[in-house]
Amino acid sequence: MLGRTLREVSAALKQGQITPTELCQKCLSLIKKTKFLNAYITVSEEVALKQAEESEKRYKKGRSLGDLDGIPIAVKDNFSTSGIETTCASNMLKGYVPPYNATVVQKLLDQGALLMGKTNLDEFAMGSGSTDGIFGPVKNPWSFSEQYRKKRKQKSHGEKEDSDWLITGGSSGGSAAAVSAFTCFTALGSDTGGSTRNPAAHCGVVGLKPSYGLVSRHGLIPLVNSMDVPGILTRCVDDAAIVLGILAGHDPKDSTTVQDPVKPFVLPSLTDVSKLCVGIPKEYLAPELSSEVRSLWSKAANLFESEGAKVIEVSLPHTSFSIVCYHVLCTSEVASNMARFDGLEYGHRCDVGVSTEAMYAATRREGFNDVVRGRILSGNFFLLKENYENYFVKAQKVRRLIANDFVNVFNSGVDVLLTPTTLSEAAPYTEFIKEDNRTRSAQDDIFTQAVNMAGLPAVNVPMALSSQGLPIGLQFIGRAFCDQQLLTIAKWFEKQVQFPIIQLQELMEDCSSVSENGKLASVSLK
């Protein structure tokens, strides 16, 4: 049952094949079994069981709230959840219990979803590995998959398997791992420069970054307000569309959400792609791109072409300036957004009481890690009066050029862009931490952050396993507010590539002992 998609399990609930409480308990057991993945910071067991109970009552009365009623979900720990600790994986917010729900969380709960817990991330979502939070790194479930283990046994003998686990990517690594390891059916991530799509690619799940302004940011603890978007992680494209349909729409509490009414997202099954024009941005052919990803990318392009779509090379000429531009804008907003963490109203406060200033300084030194402090320092540097024009304003201009690159391409008749999501498959933790956070982020966000600067919708769709047996995903980028069209194309692609399901028999077998009907054996089958 846990291996099913959201839509499938929703149907099972409606048909009474399983009750919300049973489903909830299964997920809770699996969360406990997979605790070593470190996907969750907080498991809200009591809350989830209570929600399940209520959901069950509704099902009994035949008054289900919809597709999400009784469905276990997880939420990245940078979304405010009323009464549930929200830490951003930072000492600064350890113990902070928000008094309100983020709009997206509220919308999911209003639909009857069961909140299993809050997922792990890089501190304040600053990172691309989910390795830089105070609760430790998230382990990629694929490290423990049959597919990966088999390949590793072939290649290297005698190496300690457990010590060489893989990162999930980030910063929404906890959410991606949670969905990938079947502990929930969908999870919220956030996406500022690729933080949803990147771990989705590494964990072999669908990761959607909706158009900026389509989904409310109210309650999402900000990284970069002008780029942040709540992300959606699911096991298939249809599920992402269901969740987006629930989350999308104007929020009076977020003035940057669009006023236009949003219709539910129902994806047609595309049978014919012959009228489609797929753009391949030539600048995305980066030298660092692994040959495997590169060949899968061209394979995907060929797939479209062979099915009759028009596939053309396009140019996004300002791509090479994107990362540095992103760095300036990101750190500037970070410097500003982090100013509120002064230990006065909430969060960590140091013991220093000599003066208010000394208290601020010590609180912030103790509360933030080096990555956060580094970004605050650079951001404040860029915002200094003497630097503002040369850095911030210039970066804003470049941002406009980057956004215009996309506009021009889409105006030339391209419907969707097809690009890699990541340079390569997930790296082993020991490899990953050899570089510092800044270098890694700059490398890992290379294909994803330009989309955030332009506010476009983009989605990672898992395509195939690498020679190592690890997932590789590709990214589709759509026109602003054409999220439905984007997902329709992604759905077609998903169907064509038939990405294999993660085989976690070992884990699941352990887990199946807890479940009464032993149906979990179906996990590796679809």
Added chain:
Amino acid sequence: MAAPVLRWLCPGRCWAFARIGGCSCHGRGVPTASTSSGKRGQSSVARQSLITAQEPRKGDREWAAVVGLEIHAQISSNSKLFSGSQVHFAAPPNSLVSFFDASLPGTLPVLNRRCVEAAVMTGLALDCRINKKSLFDRKHYFYADLPAGYQITQQRLPIAVDGSLAYSVCVGKKLGQAVTRTVRVRQIQLEQDSGKSLHDDLRSQTLVDLNRAGVGLLEVVLEPDMSCGEEAAAAVRELQLILQALGTSRAIMAEGQLRVDANISVHHPGEPLGVRTEVKNLNSARFLARAIDYEIQRQISELENGGEILNETRSFDYKLGCTVPMRDKEGKQDYRFMPEPNLPPLLLYDSASLPAGADPQQVINIDRIREQLPELPSVTREKLVRRYGMLPEHSFALLNEVGLLEFFQNVMKETRAEPKKVASWVLNTFLGFLKQQNLAVSESPVTPSALAELLNLVERKAISSSAAKQVFEELWRSEGKTPAQIVAEKQLELMQDDEALEQLCRATMEAHPQVVMDLKKGNPRAINKLIGLVRKATLGRADPTAIKEVLERQLSG
């Protein structure tokens, strides 16, 4: 209590301080004691205008002062600029604080329509150009009562620009001509107020009250077109009246709804402007002019003693009567301005540009607000002068107290007395009583009708004007009685019986032969004594003019 709107200025626009050689103002016997130490008694800086009265002597170098103002007016609105918290003065600490006001992470600003309308209306009243597109910015600084670590303001593109404010000052020592001056309004911007920090030095604690945090402010920036404290105070007073007439701010300085910062510099006419200082938090009408004048004097003394002016922020110590550098703002602040990413540009429309089918709840039409503009104080005053022929300064005085104009107009409706006479009664007697007891017009025990009836009695010559004063006092004391009742009770009506007056006069002269003798000897004042005696005998009911006539007739006869 509000300051009088008319401030007496002496002739001469510039600060013309006469001096000889290297001698300081002080040495010239100028009645200020603004030595560089700045610690002299506060009285020393009062009435700066006296100095300006002196003609600069030949060879002396004049000083000119330049004063610009930044005025923060709290917008009168039910809720805050970006949150739904209520706005109340003196509510229990931290009882009006939303999650946004406390800057809980993840909260976002939502612009209050009412505050935008108030800004547009104020902009229109000050003849500003309303920007159809304006932007919000973050201004960063760490302070305990600024929870987000930044204030949302409009630094780059404010909502209104390029306006003007006309105000009046009186020239000359006597009641003279009110002169209208104009100060340019550089801009009006919307911004958040901060919370309040209360420092407990004894326990070395700072207590923070966030009730005020996030309340909408209009920052009105006045160009440095003023040249002294008096002008600045008059401009602020006029702005205060305009805001109150518009209802966009209650603008009560004592409640912190109107706060003034002044930028001040001095220079020699014809030379470039001097280095300016900023005097912050001039939150009382009483000290506004004094602080500015003190600072001007201080700068002049400093420069004349070979010192230099630092570009610094100072505060006015009202106990010492001088400005002092502010310690906590030492060092240059870099506010690291940045566009507020959570608020899209604020777009305003006029009837021509209003998009078809726009939801009226979502758009603001400038023309609609223009139609709703109430009459501005300057127009009201002009009308008073034109309609009633009253002195301009009386029109100022009538507008200077809340409700006073209405009171005057209500009296006018029910009396045939001359407007000038009514104005004089309202402004002298009535206002005098109010001030003495520190009452507002609305708290007056005397109604407009009662005053009107009283004035009608005087008009009909039923009572003398001195009796009328007595009646007024009685009216003030004993509510409910009509003037007629009081006149009857106290037998204050004028004697209409000529025969009786003749007799009284004769009897008085007979009883005081010495005074009559004096009079005959040619002492002109003696008649007044007789008049007084007769009035006393009539219990004040006889008209002094009539008494004089009778006495003179009897003496000559």
